[in-house]
Amino acid sequence: MRNIFTGQNGSGKSVLTRLIASVAYPDHVAELSRDREVDMGVRWFDPMTHDVATKGRSGVVTHVLDGEPVPYVARPYKTILLQPAQRGEIENLNALAQMFDLSTSAMRSTLGLLPADSDLVKEVQCLNGKVHWTLDVNGRTERFTGRGGLSLGSEPLILLELAGLHARHHARVEPTFLLLDEFFGFHDIHTQIAALERLELAAEHAQVAVVSHSPQIVQRVSADWSTTVLEHRPRNRWDTPLDFEVETKSAASD
Template identity: 25%
Template sequence: MKLAQRAGFRCSNPQCGALTIGPGAGPEGVSDTGTAAHIFAAAAGGPRGTGGLSDKERSAISNGIWMCASCGRLVDANAGKFYSESLLRSWKDLHENRVRLEQGGHVQPFGWVQSLEVMSHYLFTPGVIQLSKLNLLFGMNGSGKTRLFHLLRCLTSPQLLMDAVSVKYPADLSCAITWFDPALRRATVDVCGEVLEYQADDRRVPLPPRPYRVWSFGTQSFAMESPTVSGVADFLGVDPWAARTVIHSLPGLLPDVISDVSLNSEGSVSITYCRGWRAAEQSRIFPFYVLAAFAELQARAEPTILVLDEPFNFLHPAMEMEILDLFESSQWEFQVILATFSPHAYDRRHHGWSATVLVSEGGRKSRISQEDDDVEAINRPPKGESLEEIIKGMRASSKEL
């Protein structure tokens, strides 16, 4: 009953929202057409698996989402493979914020990007990426990952898009982005020569709407020896005082991994870890804790997407697993897009991550695919070659366009 009450007795599917309670037969009858669907399955073998949760955790309200009967059946069809745990949690958070807004209560600035549709582009055939809270992006060097990120940022950083179009690849392009804030919104971006035009909710606007913030971290080293306030500020690209706020927030946001931080008068940072990372390991994993804390603080002010481009280079597999576990925590309000060739990330596709593959179509074009066959194909090495050998070949191939 509490799950239904928190949802205002409406379906949590953002594209449905049907009322699930109303008058029934007779003067006192009540008709209830809602259902408490499980996010992770109640038992082994159910839709989306059990996610490693205990029996008590699977029966808790945190593992439930209120839906109408039709949507409840829909998300569990085909073993739930089209509706990930990450997507359902995003729906639940979004819907509860919408209910708070209608009720007049305090509303967190929760929102999330639902899709990026490429309608015309010099590197991609037309296609759509459906985004959830956790997203994996697989693609060989030269497949266009960086240009895809530029499209995602075209509402907040149009200069990145125009620099590539007008200088290196003169061409027209068109894309559309849909997001929730918490209402469903849509913006289209059209480039014709050196002219950039926007439409927001089918209305032409002179300047782009800024519905979310994208923070992208890629080619720089994900290592930070002897961290300092100025080093964290440079790494994040923020003011030193903002860096201090992020550093001081670490024990509160990550109590299971960091028990204390302190800053001396010169700005050096001392960290007390809850586990025994060696010095070399600390220097490589600390930046990821900083990124998670920074993105979370940003998400509490505005919808935020954290983009990590090939962050696992030179990391030990145990540290990769630690970082994947870090982002899989249900507490975070930001979205993650992780572009990687890591075989360990491939293996986490059923832990709430949505997977997208950029498939070479010959010539310069790539096809955007979220089909299981395409995702599996990139994880299926030819006979006689290991996955590690294939990944090394991908990394050594042509540079990113």
């Protein structure tokens, strides 16, 4: 499934992505609950039906799984919540591994596969915990060796290529949801659409949700993307229930 969440600032787009991700990473609920009460219910199938009710109060999270209180919920699906990285994070192997919830060994192996999978990334080297990149950007070679060299707009595109590869491989063994929250701030609409088209193919069986306030994205993506428009919610109206549905589907069932 390919999804776009759009709406005005304050409509709850970023909150929605964190709620989706919170089944696998309840710290998102803990953070949200510091200034509001959070009550969330999720159902999934594996193939039996499971229901979990999650509450967040003042940073404390509790769960009830299939009617029984539990200290945590074993992850029913993998979520990758990707936001624009801090400048320079892509040069740090540990930072990349943490971003994608991987060990450094798994991240190093994933980086090694990227050049064969990408039109953008031509070479990746990992030396002493640093990641050195060589890119082909519109026929121009860009190199990053920890001392600058990459344009500001290249870093999000690298992360997007890496996210698509990681999501595709992970979805082969576990239902995977890739969430991109306002990820294209440095790019024109043509670059954004081209990046989404590459991601649509690269992610394969992984589900993808993109948060964007840009009406042009909604108008120009392919018909394979479903669109959800969220209404603006004043801060004093967060007690209004927000309903959404997540479909988990393994590659083996496709």
